[in-house]
Amino acid sequence: MKPFGYVAAKSAEHAVALLAEYGKGAKVLAGGTDLLADLKNSPHPPPDVMVDISRAADMKGIALTDAGLRIGALTTHTEIVESPLVAQTLPALAEAAVVIGALQTRNLGTIGGNLITCVPSMDSGPALLALDAQVAILGPGGRRTIPLSGLFVGPRRTSLAPDELLVEIVIPKRNVGKPAAFQKFGLRKGQALALVNAAAAFWGGEGVFAEPAIALGAVAPTVIRAPKAEAYLSGRPISEEAMAEAGRIAATEAKPITDFRASAEYRLDLIAVLVKRALAGSLARVTPNQKDLAS
Template identity: 60%
Template sequence: MRPFEFVAPETAEKAVAILAENSPNAKPLAGGTDMVVDLKHTNAVPKVVVDLNKIEEFRGIEMTDRGLRIGSLVTHTEIMEHPLVAEHAPAMIDAARTIGAVQTRNLGTLGGNLVTCVPSLDSGPVLVALDAEVTVVGNDGRRQMPLTEFFVGPRKTALNPDELLADIIVPTAMLGRATHFLKFGLRKGQALALVNGASSLRLDGGKVADARIALGAVAPVVIRAGKAEDLVNGTDADEAVLAEAGDLAAGECKPIDDFRASADYRRDLVRVLTKRTLETAYAIAKDKG
């Protein structure tokens, strides 16, 4: 590993000032599950590593006026164990459970996962299906944006080099919404997603309303399958509708061929995943009455 300077500021304001002063040769560090691998195995070692772990305001899960706020430093294990997440956004727990192994989930943070912005990131689809927003802090203050705008491209977010992700908010209107997440990989544990995704919906007079279908690993960033959403809205989500929604979603994604799977196989997985996530989200919504 090449040498670097290590700083651990206690406030977001100090951290962004250090990033600005040393930009583009400074990089934030959260849990380090991705970053330490980069520091060890690539030449892209920054001059300054800015450890975020002393920034208290980036921690914690709490209910606010805007919705469920999750600090960017919250780990996947904390998400899995938190009663507010279990009550208001349980599909986040299903997604967190699929990330790496225990050690990765204990160290890896939600913020770090979103900032890596790899197409297969497992926390993305549920948050997109729940219309999550993020808060970004920089030297000019704070700005909020939908998570869909934060994801710009593979490994590229809307963050400037001197900005940090502060928190993630699941808006009040989406709390408790029927949501289901699924991930398909080459094996059950410690596998990157070939395809992952989540569907969320509510019922209006017993019919599907406001469906959101978010798909990961089949496009440069997490996408919504808008045509499939339009099709299921206003229906009883019967077998024929769900099968057609799966076909439409498969047509809306742009998977790649690689050594893990062909694009055609990924499209087939999207068909199955869309159908199953909608089916289960509909059943959850019916159960809630």
């Protein structure tokens, strides 16, 4: 491998300044669990310089704020799994984080890095998308906030400019504590890419599906929502039959591929099953007259 330079950023702003200074020849290093593997196997030359952001304290931590639940982009998957605040307000994300790679991967890998890979089978994406997560992006021109869905352009393609950085993820205050659940199916119980993954969320304290949301991974070029299935559920009395039908509708909204791991037809069947299970998991977290925990 060709040698490359290395520089450590002290903060998010410092990292952005370094990215602007080195331009397209720079690569961002956080946990490195995806990047280092790519460097070893890529036919392309390595970057001119690696900008290490792992010491940027302002990009770490999990906290409730006036805006909602803030998760720094450098928060590791293990920190998410072990966070009492996540367990209380966003258990679906912990369910997703605990099945990402092996323990060593979860100890190093970050939620921001998982999102930035833009791999359709990412596990953190559906849980966050189902709760209308926002992402804060910092660049030379300042800070901007966009819906998480706006970050995903295609497989391994984000909407970030070369000198921009994902700094934090925020679950809006209205969705903090919203009952949600995550489901994944892979070829192994551990260290497996998802054939399909799914997350669902809804308020159900009054016996009907209120503000339902369904998100799917590994079934399209990016993580997607299932708006037709959501519309079917909205305002409908909660029942097992309705959850099963929502799963069948969600399958019609996906565009899975056939590859060496599974056929498109098999993935469509999985969508129907996993959506139903995710909805049932959300229902198990519903309490009477439940309100968001941030109010």
